[in-house]
Amino acid sequence: MAGTADFLTDADLTRIERLMEALDRSGVDYMKVDFGELQLTLGKGAPLAPRTPPVSAPAPAPAAAVRAAPAPAPAPAPTASGEVIAAPLMGRYYAKPEQGAAPFVQVGDMVTKDTTICLIEVMKTFTSVPAGMAGRVVEVLVADEAVVEYGQPLFRIEKA
Amino acid sequence: MAIQRVLIANRGEIAVRIIRACRALGIETVQVVSDADRDSLAARLADRTLCIGPAESAKSYLQIETLLMAASVTGCDAVHPGYGFLSESADFARRCAEEKLTFVGPTPDNITRMGNKIEARRVALAAGVPVLPGSEKVASANEALAKAREIGAPVMLKAAAGGGGRGMKIVHDLGKLAETFQAASAEAKAAFGDGSMYVERYVAKARHVEVQILADSHGTVLHLGERDCSSQRRHQKMVEEAPAPQLSDTLRQGLQQAAVALARAIDYVGAGTVEFLVDAEREGFYFLEVNTRIQVEHPVTEMITGIDLVQEQFRVANGERLSFSQQDIRFTGHAIEARVNAESPAQGFRPTPGRITGWTPPEGPGIRVDSHCYEGYRVPIFYDSMIAKLIVHGRDRAEALAMMEGALAGFEIGGIETTIPFVQRIVTDAAFARGDVSTVLVDRLMAS
Secondary structure, X not given: OOOHHHHOOHHHHHHXXXXXXXXXXXXXXXXXXXXXXXXXXXXXXXOOOOOOOOOOOOOHHHHHHOOOOOOOOOOOOOOOOOEEEEOOOOEEEEOOOOOOOOOOOOOOOEEOOOOEEEEEEEOOEEEEEEOOOOEEEXXXXXXXXXXXXXXXXXXXEEEO | OXXXXXXXXXXXXXXXXXXXXXXXXXXXXXXXEEHHHOOOHHHHHOOEEEEXXXXXXXXXXXXXXXXXXXXXXXXXXXXXXXXOOOOOOHHHHHHHHHOOOEEOOOOHHHHHHHHOHHHHHHHHHHOOOOEOOEOOOEOOHHHHHHHHHHXXXXXXXXXXXXXXXXXXXXXXXXXXXXXXXXXXXXXHHHHHOOOOEEEEEOOOOEEEEEEEEEEOOOOOEEEEEEEEEEEEEOOEEEEEEEOOOOOOHHHHHHHHHHHHHHHHHOXXXXXXXXXXXXXXXOOEEEXXXXXXXXXXXXXXXXXXXXXXXXXXXHHHHOOOOOOOOHXXXXXOOEEEEEEEEOEEHHHOOEEOOEEOOEEEOOOOOOEEEEEOOOOOOEXXXXXXXXXXXXXXXXXXXXXXXXHHHHHHHOOEEEOOOOOHHHHHHHHHOHHHHHOOOOOHHHHXXXXX
């Protein structure tokens, strides 16, 4: 682990700091990121990774959270209720392509990474939201035409 | 119909400042936040908070349509843009109007005209406001000399295509202008492939003085006096004060009248600031630009006038007439503001974001702290580094300076480095204490 920080540029550290902040705010315990040469596992005190230290902590801290892992760490077990798809933007959530149509997805449906799961409208501009992962829809968390905030959980997916 | 509920399209201390003004006026507040500002003080103080996007401003605070959507779904009838971000976006002001939202700021036309620096200069000239004397391109040393004689020494020769100081020469003795011109022009030709030059008045010891304007939509334009903001590092103000020290009455009145004339010339509405460069040695002043928004340093004006500028912005936006006249505005005592940034003066003002582990701001009569910070707050890495404005109001400048010294010494911030040690050097500097303020001061302190 010695020399971990030697090949990290300031830009890398900024990116990692952002990830740590995002993780800190989220309800998620782990985050695995693959930068190609560098693979990171960030965690919040669950068994695998040590507690995420504050970013302003002195030098040894990053080495604890940032692992240059030639052998990737084993994937943490997903939480019982599956993965969350969060709203990528603030706006009005539409479960259906148009009035009277069937919803894009329902509980029990299988989705792929590219399956459109809903629309979000911002001032009459509609953005389609892809699932981003393959799996089965286990829960729809938002009512049709509700206003959703950025980052608000929309669906729970059991990963395939 | 008076404003009932406002969307605050900003963050940090100014968002908190706007919420406080709204509480005093009985206006409800909706605070939009980026993902990085969910736990901000403004988010906690507002009646409602909505997360509109990720930390990057370009995907959150700068997204016009998202902001309009947020205003629409929360039932807002107005938008306050604060300063920075979209506050000087004519497009944003126009879109607000199209969506029947009151933009708490000047008209889109005001913003457009003053945002274009060439147009602003033209308007200033037409209104009889002095602009920095300068020439169009000059092709030869003779032409340059003729212009320089009109302007008066010292002059600055600048490369028309220039930048970064190359092809830029100061001429004190016009007898040597021809010689200097050849050298500068050759340097410009080598550097930029274009040897054409222009001549401008050189102000060796400049001061930055600005006048606060307040205008209603019924044609009344008032000034609330001036502020000196000469203590700047790379055009970032560090210390501001009102009134400006060591100005003759003639110069002070000249500045105030020029600012009012300029605002009248464009039918300005709302709070605005007309910035001038003051030549301390020649007693001259020149128009720089107009900031069509509330200014960071507005509190020093509030302290000496007792007028709440943000509340006035809302009243003007409601279409009300200003409730006071120029004669009603009284200037009492002296106010100084020091900006506190999360930066390390010892390390070239590197930003120092991170967790604030201790926060004990100074208190007492005449001391005001405008801030969004608290113990445990994490200064995000994504936005500007200002964490507080410390404002003091004394009976005179000497008292205000003493108060500022004491207040800075008593401002305890734990966990992150701040610019307090550097602003302490400014306010305790002997020349600054004498009122000998200029843009040279910070450079001198940086060098020593």
